[in-house]
Amino acid sequence: MKSITKIISILFLLGSVSACASEQPDSHKTPWDKWYFAFTTPKALPAQVTLLKLLDVDGYASTYRTIDQPQGISVGKWSERNSAGNTQFNKADRLPQIIIFCWDSIIDKKVYQSTLFFTQDTWNKMTTPYPDVLESAKNAYRQMMLIGLAPEGKVRVWLRQYGHSDIPLNDTRITTVSGEELDMCKGVTNFPNGYEYSEGIKKFINEKKYPYGSW
Template identity: 55%
Template sequence: MKIITGLLSLSLLAGCSSHAQTQTQTQTQKGNFKAPWDEWYFTFSTPKALPAQVTLVKLLDTDGYGYVFQTIDQPQGDSVGKWDSHNGLGSSPFNKAKAPPQMIKFCWDSIIDKKVYETTLFFLPDTQNKMTSSEPDWYNAKETYYFRYLVIGLAPEGKVRVWLKNNGNPDLLQSSTKITTVSGKDLDMCKGVTKSDFTYDYDDDIKAFIKDKKYPYGSW
């Protein structure tokens, strides 16, 4: 991982490009979010047979560090009709940072929509405070559970949701997170960023799943 020190505004973080995973120290004001863990993790989830591919992620954390991810754990999920109470995975070998997020911006190909989307997430202190809190683990009360597992749901029509994994209980929807998603001519960071050829027809499993269903194939 290459480390660069210098001034980096939110707009530059959103718009810059890189050919390697990069961590950048910025002069963004630091928050008071002392974490009791070394790293937190984010993963992506999609509904069953409605796939998406995440191609680029840029993240700004509360310590003022910027990250660029081009090697990304791809979405997995089995929700049908609506989001399950438990989505996504726990830890990830690739999608991780040292301090809670201020902003995450990412590009994703919606295979089912045949579109490229650009989504920006702005996090408020309630999420950051929750991520630095803990409680006894539901499986073993002698162990400690930390709310450091963020899940980002990607659904048809470019709909995005954000949760924290919740110690064996239903995921905690982060309803205060400001979510903005654009596509087409409104793409900025994600213009020309794709790994999909939307001229191909759907795979057989997708065809079988959406047969006789009305788009967008659920309520997300």
């Protein structure tokens, strides 16, 4: 796992250099100017994302420190149409190749580091049109990605298709580590003094069995 993280770190470094130096046009054409990502959690099982790095398919690396935070209402299992946080800051210009991010699982009282490796299947889904729900003669695109954060460090990824159920990105390779395996996320937390459950969390999990659902 450490070797994979080192390779990713080198890729992000090279991506940052190429992004600054390159003046070549995009090699992966898209029918939209931007795509967006949003985080979601189960109801009353909150998490916070503290740092995110994205390497796109053209080799550009981006770092996000101001991140719109998760919101969610799923109970027991993920919904077919998941609610999620805003995307004011969570946006990118080019198709994603790798996303790595740090997050505090408040319900687990620990820091996780998750890495998402995307495939051609994701890029195809994001660039292939489907009939607009309101105007069937117009094209719409799946340019909203949802990332679910659940107890046990479970991470899921979908694309939103308006008017339909969220589309799971099952080909995405997801790795999550914590504790001594943390690298980029070591010491990165919004809770340096420890985690406390709110009264709402305490009430919700009362007499329920961890991890409070099938995620």
